[in-house]
Each structure stands twice: as C-alpha cells, then as structure tokens.
Amino acid sequence: MKTPTALRALIDDGVIDEVLRPLKSGKEAAVYVVRSGDDVRCAKVYKDMAQRSFQQRVQYQEGRKVRGSREARAIGKATSYGRKQQETAWKNAEVDALYLLREAGVRVPVPYGYYHGVLVMELVTDAEGFSAPRLGEVELTAEQAREFHAVLVRQVVRMLCCGLIHGDLSPYNVLVGPDGPIVIDFPQVVSAAGNNAARQMLLRDMNNLTASLGRWAPELLDTWYGEEMWALFEAGDLLPDTALTGKFVHDERTVDVDSVREAIENARQEALIRQQGREAAAMDD
Ligand SMILES: Nc1ncnc2c1ncn2[C@@H]1O[C@H](COP(=O)(O)OP(=O)(O)O)[C@@H](O)[C@H]1O
Numbered sequence: 118m119k120t121p122t123a124l125r126a127l128i129d130d131g132v133i134d135e136v137l138r139p140l141k142s143g144k145e146a147a148v149y150v151v152r153s154g155d156d157v158r159c160a161k162v163y164k165d166m167a168q169r170s171f172q173q174r175v176q177y178q179e180g181r182k183v184r185g186s187r188e189a190r191a192i193g194k195a196t197s198y199g200r201k202q203q204e205t206a207w208k209n210a211e212v213d214a215l216y217l218l219r220e221a222g223v224r225v226p227v228p229y230g231y232y233h234g235v236l237v238m239e240l241v242t243d244a245e246g247f248s249a250p251r252l253g254e255v256e257l258t259a260e261q262a263r264e265f266h267a268v269l270v271r272q273v274v275r276m277l278c279c280g281l282i283h284g285d286l287s288p289y290n291v292l293v294g295p296d297g298p299i300v301i302d303f304p305q306v307v308s309a310a311g312n313n314a315a316r317q318m319l320l321r322d323m324n325n326l327t328a329s330l331g332r333w334a335p336e337l338l339d340t341w342y343g344e345e346m347w348a349l350f351e352a353g354d355l356l357p358d359t360a361l362t363g364k365f366v367h368d369e370r371t372v373d374v375d376s377v378r379e380a381i382e383n384a385r386q387e388a389l390i391r392q393q394g395r396e397a398a399a400m401d402d
C-alpha cells in the first residue's frame with residue numbers, strides 16, 4: 118500500500134521496511150501492520166492532540182512525574198506550550214508503560230521502540246496468524262470466561278505492583294491470543310500512588326472486565342477483586358503473586374455498604390450497556 122505520511126520517516130530510517138495494511142483506525146490512533154525484515158509487526162500512529170479533549174487528560178496526568186517545574190506548570194495550564202508537552206508526555210506514557218510492564222511479566226505486546234511519534238510493537242495474532250480479536254468480540258464458554266478473568270485479575274495485580282493502573286481497561290482493550298488475554302492501549306495509564314482518583318479508576322477497570330466476562334459466567338458478578346487488591350495495596354501487602362479470593366468485607370464503620378454495592382452494581386450495569394452499544398455499533402460497521 119502507499120505509505121502513510123506518518124510512517125515515511127520510519128521507512129527512511131530503516132526501522133520498518135514496508136507498510137502492509139491498515140489494521141484499525143479509531144478516535145485516538147491508527148494502527149498499521151508493517152514489515153521489519155522478516156518480522157510482521159504493528160505501528161500505532163497517534164492522532165492529532167487537537168482532536169482529543171484536552172482538559173480530560175489533565176486528571177490522568179495528576180501524579181505522573183514530569184521533569185522540570187516549567188513543564189509541570191505548563192501541563193497544568195492549557196497553554197500551547199502545555200499542549201505540546203502534554204502531547205509528548207501522553208505518547209511516551211504508553212511506550213514507557215509497555216517496557217515497564219513487559220519487564221514485570223505483565224501480558225502486553227512486546228514493544229520495539231518509539232520513533233517519530235509512532236509506537237512499533239508486536240502484532241498480537243490468533244492461532245491462525247490473523248490479527249487477534251478483542252475480548253468484547255468473542256464468544257466464550259463459562260470455563261474460558263472464568264480462566265480469562267483469573268488471568269486478567271493477575272495482570273491488574275502485577276500492574277498495581279508496578280504502581281500503575283490502566284485507566285481505560287475494557288473488553289475492547291484486551292486482545293485474545295492463542296495463550297489467552299493480552300492487555301493493550303496504555304496512553305492514559307495512571308499512577309496508583311499519586312492520583313486521588315486511582316482507586317476509583319482501578320475499580321472501574323475491574324468492573325468493566327467483570328461485567329463483560331460475567332455475561333458468560335454470571336458467578337463472576339459477585340466477586341470483588343478490585344476492592345480486595347486495593348486494600349492490600351494500600352496496606353503495602355500486595356505482591357505480584359499474592360493469592361486473592363474475590364471476597365471483600367467492606368468496612369461497615371466508615372461506609373454504608375449497601376450504597377457502595379449499589380454504586381458498583383450501577384457501574385457494572387453501565388459498563389454492560391456501553392458494551393452492548395459498542396457491539397451494536399461494531400455490527401453496523
Ligand atoms: N499489538 C497489537 N496487536 C494486534 N492488534 C492491535 C495491537 N494494538 C492495537 N491493535 C488493534 O488496534 C485497535 C486500536 O488500538 P488501541 O491501542 O486500542 O488504540 P485506540 O483504542 O486508542 O484507538 C485495537 O482495538 C486492536 O484491535
């Protein structure tokens with residue numbers, strides 16, 4: 118195919134040899150299948166920052182380390198310098214997260230570098246070598262759903278042990294490879310220690326996964342892994358392989374348990390409705 122402008126510099130530098138085909142183009146990024154020597158990989162090109170809502174990003178940035186106070190101040194204010202820095206920080210966050218998480222044994226695509234604003238990484242494929250489907254697009258048996266859920270809980274725990282929360286974890290940011298689920302799409306990754314909204318984001322991430330997999334194995338809907346791992350994390354007792362039960366006793370002295378459960382149940386229902394909407398939209402494509 119004709120080389121997209123954003124990928125020309127990578128060909129000129131010899132990072133990739135050829136662009137084979139477009140894979141997916143969404144609101145935030147366009148992903149291409151590319152060839153580097155004998156390897157087929159994928160290249161994620163980030164769309165222009167101007168097309169995305171800027172203010173929304175600021176909350177995610179809270180707690181992420183930014184070099185130099187000028188940069189930090191600029192990111193806080195929506196100046197054009199701030200936007201430029203923000204864009205750089207945003208794009209690098211995904212690359213940094215992939216290297217860190219891969220190192221920590223989290224199931225994410227192998228990163229092959231970040232060049233001219235483009236992330237080159239492993240193309241996750243299914244058993245036949247086709248690009249892998251997303252978790253929200255496959256049918257599962259109850260047993261598979263339980264197994265995938267357990268694997269994903271473990272990935273979320275390992276991320277948390279690295280101090281990170283995905284922040285946009287949904288069945289559309291999980292690919293199904295021959296060996297099970299692989300988590301993708303990290304530009305909005307959140308620092309677990311420095312962000313006031315970290316707990317909420319973790320619970321939302323876990324709820325999205327639980328609501329989705331709970332369609333195939335309804336007993337999952339009565340598990341509370343997010344709450345459980347956060348309590349252990351806060352107490353400094355969470356390790357990458359800490360065994361979890363999915364049971365969680367809410368602290369009745371400080372919170373109204375029923376309203377908490379109700380709020381979480383509402384979030385699950387919302388996630389389900391959103392997902393069904395996406396599925397309907399995907400079928401229209
Ligand atoms: N490493 C990968 N291997 C296979 N497919 C991928 C990979 N990364 C992304 N994709 C596909 O491209 C889509 C968009 O990528 P993603 O990183 O989720 O960006 P965004 O959702 O912001 O557009 C994914 O839903 C998935 O279908």
Ligand SMILES: [Mg+2]
Nearest residue numbers: 289290301302
């Ligand atoms: Mg995505």
